[in-house]
Amino acid sequence: MKASDFLVQCLEAEGVEYIFGIPGEENIDLMDSLTRSNIRFILTRHEQAAAFMADAYGRLTGRPGVCLATLGPGATNLITGVANAHLDRSPLLALTGQASRMRLHKESHQNVDTIKQFEGITKYNQQILHGRIISEVVRKSFQLATMESSGAVHLQLPEDVAQSTIEEAKPLPKPRLAAPLVHPTLLTEASALITDAKRPVLLVGNGVIRRRAWDAVKAFVDHTHLPMVNTFMAKGVLPFNHPQNLFTVGGRPYAEGLRPLQEADLILAIGFDLVEYDPETWNQDASRRVIHIHETPVETDRHFPVAVELVGEIQHTLTELTKLLRSRVMAPEHAAVRERRLAELQSIPSEAERMPRHVMWTLTSDLPEDAILLSDVGLHKLWVSRWFQPKAPGQTIIYNGLASMGASLPGAIASKLVYPHRPVVVVSGDGGFLMNSQELETARRLGLAFTVIVFNDKTYSLIKKHQEDSHLAVTEIHFTNPNFEEYARSFGIEHRRAHTPEEFKQHLESAIASNTLNLLEVVL
Numbered sequence: 001m002k003a004s005d006f007l008v009q010c011l012e013a014e015g016v017e018y019i020f021g022i023p024g025e026e027n028i029d030l031m032d033s034l035t036r037s038n039i040r041f042i043l044t045r046h047e048q049a050a051a052f053m054a055d056a057y058g059r060l061t062g063r064p065g066v067c068l069a070t071l072g073p074g075a076t077n078l079i080t081g082v083a084n085a086h087l088d089r090s091p092l093l094a095l096t097g098q099a100s101r102m103r104l105h106k107e108s109h110q111n112v113d114t115i116k117q118f119e120g121i122t123k124y125n126q127q128i129l130h131g132r133i134i135s136e137v138v139r140k141s142f143q144l145a146t147m148e149s150s151g152a153v154h155l156q157l158p159e160d161v162a163q164s165t166i167e168e169a170k171p172l173p174k175p176r177l178a179a180p181l182v183h184p185t186l187l188t189e190a191s192a193l194i195t196d197a198k199r200p201v202l203l204v205g206n207g208v209i210r211r212r213a214w215d216a217v218k219a220f221v222d223h224t225h226l227p228m229v230n231t232f233m234a235k236g237v238l239p240f241n242h243p244q245n246l247f248t249v250g251g252r253p254y255a256e257g258l259r260p261l262q263e264a265d266l267i268l269a270i271g272f273d274l275v276e277y278d279p280e281t282w283n284q285d286a287s288r289r290v291i292h293i294h295e296t297p298v299e300t301d302r303h304f305p306v307a308v309e310l311v312g313e314i315q316h317t318l319t320e321l322t323k324l325l326r327s328r329v330m331a332p333e334h335a336a337v338r339e340r341r342l343a344e345l346q347s348i349p350s351e352a353e354r355m356p357r358h359v360m361w362t363l364t365s366d367l368p369e370d371a372i373l374l375s376d377v378g379l380h381k382l383w384v385s386r387w388f389q390p391k392a393p394g395q396t397i398i399y400n401g402l403a404s405m406g407a408s409l410p411g412a413i414a415s416k417l418v419y420p421h422r423p424v425v426v427v428s429g430d431g432g433f434l435m436n437s438q439e440l441e442t443a444r445r446l447g448l449a450f451t452v453i454v455f456n457d458k459t460y461s462l463i464k465k466h467q468e469d470s471h472l473a474v475t476e477i478h479f480t481n482p483n484f485e486e487y488a489r490s491f492g493i494e495h496r497r498a499h500t501p502e503e504f505k506q507h508l509e510s511a512i513a514s515n516t517l518n519l520l521e522v523v524l
Helices: 003-013 025-034 047-061 073-088 114-121 131-146 159-163 184-196 206-210 214-224 314-323 332-345 351-366 379-387 408-418 439-446 461-469 484-490 501-514
Strands: 018-021 040-043 065-069 092-098 124-127 152-158 200-204 228-230 245-248 266-270 289-294 306-311 372-375 396-398 424-429 451-456 494-498 518-523
Touching: 003 025, 003 131, 003 159, 018 047, 018 408, 025 065, 025 092, 025 152, 025 159, 040 439, 047 065, 047 073, 047 092, 047 396, 047 408, 065 073, 073 092, 073 114, 073 152, 092 114, 092 131, 092 159, 114 124, 114 152, 124 131, 131 152, 152 159, 184 266, 184 289, 184 306, 184 314, 200 214, 206 214, 214 314, 245 332, 245 379, 289 314, 351 379, 351 501, 372 379, 372 408, 379 396, 379 424, 379 461, 396 408, 408 424, 408 439, 451 501, 484 494, 484 518, 494 501, 501 518
Parallel strands: 018 040, 018 065, 065 092, 092 152, 124 152, 200 228, 200 266, 228 245, 266 289, 289 306, 372 396, 372 424, 424 451, 451 518, 494 518
Antiparallel strands: none
């Protein structure tokens, strides 16, 4: 059996549906093996975009998305997307080619040590040294990629190994794995802390989305009546109108009076990863104690003082903790924060925010309940995070760990492959959009239908805001754009342009109804 054929068999056994990437000379044997497989290869226009597609696939399915590149520049192009998955805890497998082992010891064409380059951004990083070990390294890769905290793994396949012949072999079976359960003594200790606290609040993070634990969180809130905030990556766990919903936290803090965590004396951090929201921002004096509820131990941080650590399956932990608690009235401080936040969400404090807020309100009200929204990175990410209110959890993708610009358009392609019958909308700035806009061709070639909203202000607006807030010179953040109408038409896709909230609402409705690929330009 050819080693590359066996690798494909192992990937099939793991349930791989798609591989996103660009072939090269050193992985043509693997590409040939894929032609005899049920796995669909998605040819992209840039390896970085392939990694972003694999990232989004992993977020939406909970199974590792797979991306492929050749050696040298192909492999290095994957790195940003792999790092993005690493910090956002998205299960992903990167496959890269490599030169024959006979020339790895010396200077040779396109030969760089990509194993070292992937070392700091993966949970597992292995060169396949012989065809006989393929079943072991593939099974280990998928197991580690999906175990909490999930993340990226990398396998490198030298061309001579891919071409080699091995004895008949079989993929390894997938064992059934279960998360540990929290000891009852710790649950009792945590319930006592919650009962004694005057102003406890839930901080719900990305782990709840990864483990699909949102129903357990909502049931816990409905029983205890404890107030809840969510990070950028956990939007939608509570409905907008839920009385215990104190909305989203993250990034720079809100103004005084709008900060639920600062009004708390005990934080129940559920599925919260510290990368989501630096504890120093909301617990600078470390006076707020924390109950850590997750499937992995907590990262050490002096601003995150853990009183009790409940490491185990999140759903089981919350179910058992619920049995030990009574419902209570929300503290008046948090009730006041909710009222002030509701008023802020419905306000237009400046003319500069009029159009962005109307866009977010329209997306909130007009998107279908099953719509998937992906936010790119820039000032608009704060608009989506704070003002957009999804109708359900697990359907809003906000890149918040590495926070890489240019991820949303490739992510939309993967989203539409996973859920072909659901509306998919991208919200992007003009800076991030043009970093991977070449993937419009990929989407068009695949016949995918979704809407890309691009805010056109010819500025890296988030950097501008930081410069202004820091009382520094506003410099080197302005650029020009192509004519987006002509640009869209050059890819054979529809274009719409909105200058007013009314135009945006009309164009959004027609774009979604058209069931085609659309570029909706919002002029600021």
